[in-house]
Amino acid sequence: xxxxxxxxxxxxxxxxxxxxxxxxxxxxxxxxxxxxxxxxxxxxxxxxxxxxxxxxxxxxxxxxxxxxxxxxxxxxxxxxxxxxxxxxxxxxxxxxxxxxxxxxxxxxxxxxxxxxxxxxxxxxxxxxxxxxxxxxxxxxxxxxxxxxxxxxxxxxxxxxxxxxxxxxxxxxxxxxxxxxxxxxxxxxxxxxxxxxxxxxxxxxxxxxxxxxxxxxxxxxxxxxxxxxxxxxxxxxxxxxxxxxxxxxxxxxxxxxxxxxxxxxxxxxxxxxxxxxxxxxxxxxxxxxxxxxxxxxxxxxxxxxxxxxxxxxxxxxxxxxxxxxxxxxxxxxxxxxxxxxxxxxxxxxxxxxxxxxxxxxxxxxxxxxxxxxxxxxxxxxxxxxxxxxxxxxxxxxxxxx
Amino acid sequence: xxxxxxxxxxxxxxxxxxxxxxxxxxxxxxxxxxxxxxxxxxxxxxxxxxxxxxxxxxxxxxxxxxxxxxxxxxxxxxxxxxxxxxxxxxxxxxxxxxxxxxxxxxxxxxxxxxxxxxxxxxxxxxxxxxxxxxxxxxxxxxxxxxxxxxxxxxxxxxxxxxxxxxxxxxxxxxxxxxxxxxxxxxxxxxxxxxxxxxxxxxxxxxxxxxxxxxxxxxxxxxxxxxxxxxxxxxxxxxxxxxxxxxxxxxxxxxxxxxxxxxxxxxxxxxxxxxxxxxxxxxxxxxxxxxxxxxxxxxxxxxx
Numbered sequence: 001x002x003x004x005x006x007x008x009x010x011x012x013x014x015x016x017x018x019x020x021x022x023x024x025x026x027x028x029x030x031x032x033x034x035x036x037x038x039x040x041x042x043x044x045x046x047x048x049x050x051x052x053x054x055x056x057x058x059x060x061x062x063x064x065x066x067x068x069x070x071x072x073x074x075x076x077x078x079x080x081x082x083x084x085x086x087x088x089x090x091x092x093x094x095x096x097x098x099x100x101x102x103x104x105x106x107x108x109x110x111x112x113x114x115x116x117x118x119x120x121x122x123x124x125x126x127x128x129x130x131x132x133x134x135x136x137x138x139x140x141x142x143x144x145x146x147x148x149x150x151x152x153x154x155x156x157x158x159x160x161x162x163x164x165x166x167x168x169x170x171x172x173x174x175x176x177x178x179x180x181x182x183x184x185x186x187x188x189x190x191x192x193x194x195x196x197x198x199x200x201x202x203x204x205x206x207x208x209x210x211x212x213x214x215x216x217x218x219x220x221x222x223x224x225x226x227x228x229x230x231x232x233x234x235x236x237x238x239x240x241x242x243x244x245x246x247x248x249x250x251x252x253x254x255x256x257x258x259x260x261x262x263x264x265x266x267x268x269x270x271x272x273x274x275x276x277x278x279x280x281x282x283x284x285x286x287x288x289x290x291x292x293x294x295x296x297x298x299x300x301x302x303x304x305x306x307x308x309x310x311x312x313x314x315x316x317x318x319x320x321x322x323x324x325x326x327x328x329x330x331x332x333x334x335x336x337x338x339x340x341x342x343x344x345x346x347x348x349x350x351x352x353x354x355x356x357x358x359x360x361x362x363x364x365x366x367x368x369x370x371x372x373x374x375x376x377x378x379x380x381x382x383x384x385x386x387x388x389x390x391x392x393x394x395x396x397x398x399x400x
Numbered sequence: 401x402x403x404x405x406x407x408x409x410x411x412x413x414x415x416x417x418x419x420x421x422x423x424x425x426x427x428x429x430x431x432x433x434x435x436x437x438x439x440x441x442x443x444x445x446x447x448x449x450x451x452x453x454x455x456x457x458x459x460x461x462x463x464x465x466x467x468x469x470x471x472x473x474x475x476x477x478x479x480x481x482x483x484x485x486x487x488x489x490x491x492x493x494x495x496x497x498x499x500x501x502x503x504x505x506x507x508x509x510x511x512x513x514x515x516x517x518x519x520x521x522x523x524x525x526x527x528x529x530x531x532x533x534x535x536x537x538x539x540x541x542x543x544x545x546x547x548x549x550x551x552x553x554x555x556x557x558x559x560x561x562x563x564x565x566x567x568x569x570x571x572x573x574x575x576x577x578x579x580x581x582x583x584x585x586x587x588x589x590x591x592x593x594x595x596x597x598x599x600x601x602x603x604x605x606x607x608x609x610x611x612x613x614x615x616x617x618x619x620x621x622x623x624x625x626x627x628x629x630x631x632x633x634x635x636x637x638x639x640x641x642x643x644x645x646x647x648x649x650x651x652x653x654x655x656x657x658x659x660x661x662x663x664x665x666x667x668x669x670x671x672x673x674x675x676x677x678x679x680x681x682x683x684x685x686x687x688x689x690x691x692x693x694x695x696x697x698x699x700x701x702x703x
Contacts, residue, residue, distance in 0.1 A: 041565060048558055077688070078687055113547075122527035122529070123527075123528070124527060126664050127528075128667055188688060195680075196681050200677055208553075211520050211524050212520065212553055213655065214654060223666070354558055355556065355558055356652060357558060
């Protein structure tokens with residue numbers, strides 16, 4: 001390979017990182033408040049509005065935006081397009097971190113955090129949430145297994161733990177050696193498993209609201225909600241890779257990956273187009289377009305989702321000039337990512353109508369701080385990992 | 401990452417076999433409702449808003465005494481919902497009905513868990529902490545609950561409440577149908593025992609439907625010809641008769657389809673015996689073997 005992934009070895013404590021630390025600290029304070037005063041103390045949730053941004057953004061959106069992990073793995077490893085391998089590692093890292101933080105977000109959101117293991121023993125096969133939980137749990141394990149070789153590559157044969165931990169050096173090294181040797185042979189199982197599990201729970205996340213037919217606005221409540229969630233997750237996979245790779249390469253002043261990213265957007269035209277046909281077709285078939293010009297904040301939010309998150313970026317990508325400019329590709333990708341974020345927020349928050357009580361929900365400041373804190377922590381760990389582990393393509397001039 | 405032909409076919413063979421033995425997917429959804437559960441019939445034309453039921457409920461279930469127990473006046477100025485302190489509340493509604501002196505006539509309506517025949521909360525609960533009992537009661541087992549509040553999202557009547565200010569061990573709070581009483585011979589829920597105007601009738605659901613139909617037939621001018629809860633979301637154990645439209649007393653208009661029908665049908669037709677994931681695994685494995693057959697294994701691991 002021309003230039004392999006390498007640790008970046010850049011100074012970690014930049015001003016940007018310090019800003020992240022401030023958010024992490026504020027989020028930590030809000031989390032402490034949640035575990036001392038209760039969920040009601042830090043959120044605007046009520047009996048009529050049991051789920052807020054912790055479910056809508058931290059969990060539902062987090063899962064959708066981690067889709068770059070399985071879509072790039074499918075492309076590069078299953079469909080044999082090795083050309084795209086340079087972006088699989090950062091996408092995998094995003095997925096690992098994304099799902100880890102989905103679980104942490106859930107720990108904050110569920111009332112009995114210490115009981116989070118219970119679904120492993122009490123099974124309700126009728127519950128969509130049960131299926132989601134099982135898949136997310138297994139998939140998280142698969143992601144860690146997929147990531148292990150990257151750790152092995154860096155530390156194998158030179159494990160050097162500090163202080164009293166140094167006694168474990170031999171043991172850890174043995175583990176990495178063995179894991180690396182075995183995983184190389186069976187990794188294909190985990191790669192396929194990762195794609196299968198992702199398809200299962202991405203769609204099931206959409207099924208979550210099917211049990212509440214009278215509560216979700218008809219513009220979003222449709223029997224094909226699971227299919228829409230799956231296709232939108234697949235469609236957002238590559239734009240998310242484009243989005244974060246562009247941000248990373250710009251932030252670290254690395255070589256632009258636009259050569260690899262541009263063809264990804266061509267695939268996106270097809271994937272996003274398929275989602276758009278489904279979404280608009282569903283609206284026409286069910287006749288829900290009659291709500292479109294209601295002027296309520298719900299229908300406006302739907303229009304914004306469809307126009308800015310799907311139609312405009314799709315049209316943009318049709319033009320070769322857009323696809324060939326780093327800025328154009330990034331803008332379209334950002335719109336698609338924003339569209340999927342808005343879609344998840346719409347389904348879980350904006351489109352949710354409590355049947356009897358007026359519940360204009362807007363997240364409380366500490367609710368927002370927890371979410372921002374989690375995102376900042378995720379970005380911080382991403383930075384730490386790419387600094388010390390071989391994830392990104394190092395710039396050519398530094399590579400030895 | 402390498403995948404030899406022989407290993408591939410072995411795995412695919414196993415996958416294929418498991419797909420072959422699966423029964424036809426997507427068999428019709430069936431109601432899991434108990435055949436003849438207990439229920440309660442609430443006759444809103446009889447309720448005088450004395451709130452004795454609230455008091456009895458609090459006592460039987462060890463809840464705090466209702467707000468302003470003996471006040472039948474100012475308490476009705478706000479529209480209340482059941483919450484973590486009260487499993488049932490009575491509200492007052494002015495629906496435009498007037499008496500012979502043109503004075504507005506109030507309608508009082510008690511709300512509590514409807515104990516649906518096919519409850520959305522029971523279907524939704526990730527750990528099965530909520531169950532529909534043979535008696536008709538929808539029961540809550542706090543030892544399984546993880547506090548995800550999906551039951552509250554699912555409930556079409558907006559009933560389950562949450563102890564939002566308990567940081568570590570919050571519970572879902574809702575009417576228990578006084579399970580400990582009705583599961584014993586001759587037991588009656590606290591609210592039904594105490595009601596001075598017999599606005600609440602307790603009995604077998606089938607009997608209650610007869611009683612309700614009889615009242616509708618004998619006094620058609622007094623009632624709307626609709627037993628609320630007979631068919632709503634597939635039927636509920638608690639049912640209502642009223643002289644004013646149900647929506648005006650905060651009983652929502654609901655479809656006759658049980659809420660869990662669609663989600664359970666989708667889930668079960670996709671995932672029974674895990675046929676679709678196994679099939680997908682097989683197809684992807686096949687594609688992987690095909691696309692990578694000429695490649696030397698790329699750099700091992702480190703996807």
